[in-house]
Amino acid sequence: MxxxxxxxxxxxxxxxxxxxxxxxxxxxxxxxxxxxxxxxxxxxxxxxxxxxxxxxxxxxxxxxxxxxxxxxxxxxxxxxxxxxxxxxxxxxxxxxxxxxxxxLPASQLPSQPNFVVIADNLRDPGNLGTLLRTSAAAGAQALLLSPGCADAFSPKVVRSAMGAHFRLPMWAAAWDEIAAWIHQHSLSVFLADANLGQPYWQVNLRPPLALVIGSEAEGPGPQSAALATGYLSIPMPGGVESLNAAVAAGILLFEVARQRAAA
CATH class of the missing domain: 3.30.1330.30 (Ribosomal protein L30/S12)
Known part of the structure; x- marks a missing residue:
């Protein structure tokens, strides 16, 4: 009945x-x-x-x-x-x-990471959800969430990620914890910045790395800058000052995937 x-x-x-x-x-x-x-x-x-x-x-x-x-x-x-x-x-x-x-899932980070993403103070839920989905699609192994990020399990993030929560491990942690994990696994850290670094296609992104995506409004913060071993830029011949954080992430994430597929 x-x-x-x-x-x-x-x-x-x-x-x-x-x-x-x-x-x-x-x-x-x-x-x-x-x-x-x-x-x-x-x-x-x-x-x-x-x-x-x-x-x-x-x-x-x-x-x-x-x-x-x-x-x-x-x-x-x-x-x-x-x-x-x-x-x-x-x-x-x-x-x-x-x-x-x-x-809520347990944070099961990879034991031998070679491609992870760090969200640096990414407060917009739509951007965070899109970053989560794009990271999963590009083959990233985990998304690390710094203090100040939007709640990865809020309704808007869950909707925007379109099921990536079920595929990509996430870890919300303090910067000292993130730094210790990065150093433990000897990952290079690349920051996306509109004004610094080489054009992304000129950088070797095949070795193990962490890619930092900061907010569109503020860019990378001092804690992620202290971790950085290199910067990536996205040249914009159209003269636009900056890209939406999730859009920039998509370009860079799939460049990593492209280079590794071509290796």
């Missing part, structure tokens, strides 16, 4: 989801975050992740219904919500009637 849809916003499980969507402190305290939408939950299922809770509306499309059945068979608690309640809880403007609470 199917369960009746939850209709009250005061239901404890609904209150929990709202708190996780709205506050970083709740995500950190509960060690959990929210993933919403069919595509992202298909990615989670493909990665064999086990949600703590799945909420759905009874009027799902067949593709979404199949996901509910998949998680139910895996023993996930799956609860129906009245559509109006789901719409008031969801973090998207056009909700697909499906969201899940997932545990």
């Amino acid at each position: 199917s369960l009746p849809p939850i209709t009250s916003i005061h239901n404890p499980k609904i209150q929990r989801v709202r708190a996780l969507l709205g506050r970083r402190s709740e995500r950190e305290e509960q060690s959990a975050y929210v993933v919403e939408g069919v595509r992202l939950l298909e990615e989670a299922a493909a990665a064999h992740l086990h949600p703590q809770l799945l909420l759905y509306t009874p009027d799902l499309a067949p593709r979404a219904q199949q996901l509910v059945h998949t998680f139910q068979k895996a023993g996930v608690e799956c609860l129906p919500l009245a559509p109006a309640l789901f719409a008031s809880v969801a973090g998207t403007e056009s909700p697909q009637g499906l969201l899940a609470v997932l545990p």
Whole structure:
């Protein structure tokens, strides 16, 4: 017998989801975050992740219904919500009637790193999510998050990353911890800077390295500059002063991938 849809916003499980969507402190305290939408939950299922809770509306499309059945068979608690309640809880403007609470992943950094990305005070959630997705696509092994970065598990970052959370390890750490890890593994550190360094295609990016991406507004900070062994620039013949951080990252990340594929 199917369960009746939850209709009250005061239901404890609904209150929990709202708190996780709205506050970083709740995500950190509960060690959990929210993933919403069919595509992202298909990615989670493909990665064999086990949600703590799945909420759905009874009027799902067949593709979404199949996901509910998949998680139910895996023993996930799956609860129906009245559509109006789901719409008031969801973090998207056009909700697909499906969201899940997932545990925050453990930081499993590579034991022999040769290509990692450091986000230096990257505060914009959209930029951080795009950086995460692009890093995964280019074959980076991890994303290190310096103090001051946006919360990697906020709803906007999760949506922008389009499933990269399930593929790319992340580690939020203090600068001294990041520096110690970089030195332990003897990585060269390259900073992207509009005004310093050689054009990126003239630099050998095949050896083990960390690529630092700073915010568009402020650029690399003093802590990452202290780590730097080299700078990369992106020449802009059009006279534009700077690129969006995520766009610049895409250019440089895929240059690393190109050089290594051609080696």
